[in-house]
Amino acid sequence: MFGKIIGTGSYVPKEIVTNKDLAQYLDTDDTWIRERTGVKSRHISGDKETTADMAVKAAEKALENSGLLPDEIDLIIVSSVSSNLVLPSTACFVQKAINAKNAFCFDINVACTGFITAYNISQTFINTGLINTALIIGAESLSKITDWSDRKTCILFGDGAGAVVIKKDENAMFETVMFSNGKNGDALTMENPFALRKTNLGKNHQGQFDIAFQDIQKTYINMDGGEIFKFAVKKVPECIEALLEKIHMDKDEIDKYLLHQANSRIIEGIAKRSKIPLEKIPLNIEDYGNVSSACIPMLLDKLNGLDEIKAGDKIIMAGFGAGLSYGATYLEF
Known part of the structure; x- marks a missing residue:
């Protein structure tokens, strides 16, 4: 026995940065960005708004939509590569904020494949009889780790x-298929700033710590866009095909394909290679950009709110990104 999605929720910060805003100081313009990425604007969190805060707001909306009470939640998983918290876990922060006192909580870091991974973990917990309900959150403040x-x-x-x-x-x-290709992980990287601190106790005459950041550039997202494009356009169709074989279905039987919103060109390339009609691949990248592990749950909430997903719809979610990791999951709404 597995679980069904009974509620969705999402949250984005109020501040919007458009392509025209970026063109004020970058050598670019709105047309150049749209043609290469499909992005028109993105929401940016302020100095006083954290990843954990946004996770709470999305969780509250999903709970309200589900009709469940907080103490009915057995498991909370938060997927993020950009949380403001190292300790405690963001999931525990959410638990406290919504008073989900009976939930076991933990975070995962699988980047853009994170929401699917968290969803799959929760299904495993349900299938083994350990839990009945789960709250799965993807939350990101990528603006904080981006070199602007x-x-x-x-x-x-x-x-x-x-x-x-x-x-x-x-x-x-x-049903799901999941893969990783660590040998190509250098295509998308960011080092933890803590790991770049150099600590030398007793090296100076006062016996003080010598702490400094050695290479601040490494603490921003570094990406080989061409390599990511080739990886996604080749591997995502392969994992979708592998999933379809496992569930003994043809691609035209699927009502919607919810793909990670990395780049509209990548999505178009996946659609072309997989021979999936673009009308079966909903998008929200134009208004939000790439929000890593938050992309798919935000898209789910948008479609649910617009009644563009109905009960019984057959859906494949496919994520891909840093790791390099990729996977696809089948569900019926």
Whole structure:
């Protein structure tokens, strides 16, 4: 037995940065950015708004949409590469904020494949009988780890959070395929600034710590866009095909394909290679940019709010990104 999505929620910061805003100091313009990425604008969190705060707001909306009470949640998983918290976990912060006192909580870091990974973990917990309900959140403040002078990355990313509530259901359908290709992980990297601190105790005459950041550039997102494009356009169709074989379905039987919103050109390349009609691939990248693990749950919430997903719809979610990791998951709404 598996779980079904019974509630969705999302949150984005109020501040919007448009392509025209970026063109004021970057060598670019709105047309150049749109043609290469599909992004028109992105939401940016302020100095006083954290990843954990956004995760809470998305969680509250998903809970309200589900009709469940906070103490009915058994598991909370937050996926993020940009949380403001190292300790405690962002998931525990969410638990405290929404008073989900009965939930077991933890974070994962699988970048843009993170929401699918968290969803799959929750389904495993449900299937083994350990839990009945789960709250899954993707939350990101990518603006905090983006070099805003680097044209090849800053035009892509935004901030936000998306969440779903899953509940055990005897009619729920679930299947997945998951892969990683660590040997090509250098295509998308960012080092933890803590790891770049050099600490020398007793090296000076006062016996003080010598702490300094050795290479601040490494603490921003660094990406080989061409390599990511080739990887996604080749591997995502392969994992979608592998999933379809596992569930014994043809691609035209699927109602919607919810792909990670990395770049409109990548999505178009995946559609072309997979021979999937673009009308079956909904987008929200134009208004939000790439929000890493928050992309798919934010898109789910948008479609749910617009009644563009109906009960019984057959859906494949596919994520891809840093790791390099990629995977696809089947569900029925």
